[in-house]
Amino acid sequence: MRSDVRHQLKTDRFAEATTETVHWAAEHRSRLILYGSLALAVIVLAITFIAVRRSQEQQASVALANAFETYQAPVVPAxxxxxxxxxxxxxxxxxxxAANEAFGKVADKYSTQSGKTARYMQGIxxxxxxxVANAEKELKDVIGSGGDLGNLARYALASVYRQNNREQDAIALYNEIGAKPSxxxxxxxxxxxxxxLYSAKQPDKAKVILQQLAKDNKDDAIGQLAAEKLAAIK
Structure with missing residues (x-):
């Protein structure tokens, strides 16, 4: 087949394909506009959401800082x-x-990271x-959110339990942290x-834990502290 004929055939096929595409676009114009509008709307919503979240986090971080100022305010003589x-x-x-109330307002208003931190401090x-009841309630709420803050809440709640003679509950939380450290x-x-916790009533269990800690962390502060505590039990 001559090259000029082949070229003409390709040109004709391209023209046909282009014509079909134009006809299809014309027939489906309203649908294309709709889909394009929807896609644009999704993009606009995503950008707006990110901007709002950033704005909310900025506001929340300022409110959280103010609450921390109350928490760190001096205690003076009457x-x-x-x-x-x-x-x-x-x-x-x-x-x-006063700090509890301030942290509570931040936690109730914002669902951002600063809001979650405020909820943790509300429990503290x-x-x-x-x-104890509200400390448990707020800290459990933070535990449910998971992550680093969740483990901090477990650790804090274990301390609350220990102060209130709920040793088994504290043990359960320490084991949870050990199973999923952060x-x-x-x-x-x-x-x-x-x-x-074990050293007073179950020193043998304490020794086993401390021996392992000293072995696994012999070159750092944790290992040294474990060795010191182990020597104190002996």
């Missing part, structure tokens, strides 16, 4: 004159109560107030607490 622009409290319990301050609380840290 009768100390007030100072403009300076928060102060006459007891640690009063400070914990409830424990400092002696409100950057915030690793297995060695949980095992040290387990050994400390």
């Amino acid at each position: 009768g100390t004159p007030a100072q403009p622009g300076l928060q102060m409290f006459f007891s640690s319990k009063d400070r914990a109560k 301050t409830a424990g400092e107030m002696g409100d 950057r915030s609380v690793g297995k060695p840290m949980a095992d040290l607490e387990l050994a400390s």
Whole structure:
């Protein structure tokens, strides 16, 4: 077949294909517009969501910082004159109560990372107030969110349990951390607490844990601390 004929055939086929595509697009124009609009709407919504989340996190982080200022405010003797622009409290319990309320407002308003941190601190301050029920409630809520903050909440709740003679509940939480350690609380840290808990009533269990810790971490501070605690039990 001559080259000019082949070229003409290719040109004709291209023209036919182009014509068919144009006809299809014309027939489905409204659908194409709809799909294009939907795709654009999805993109706009995604961008808006990201912007809103960023804005919310910025607002939440400022609110969280303000709550931490309350938490870190000085405790002064009764009768100390007030100072403009300076928060102060006459007891640690009063400070914990005020901070608890501040953290609670942040946690209730924001579902961002700062909001979750505020929920964790709400549990911590409830424990400092002696409100075991609310400390347990808030810290369990944070545990449910998982991750590093979840393990911190487990660790804190275990301390609350130990302070209230709920040793088996504390043991369960330390074992949970050991099974799924995180950057915030690793297995060695949980095992040290387990050994400390066992040392008074079940020293043999404490020794086993400490011996393993000393062996596995002999070149760092955890191993040295485990060896010291082991020597104290002996």
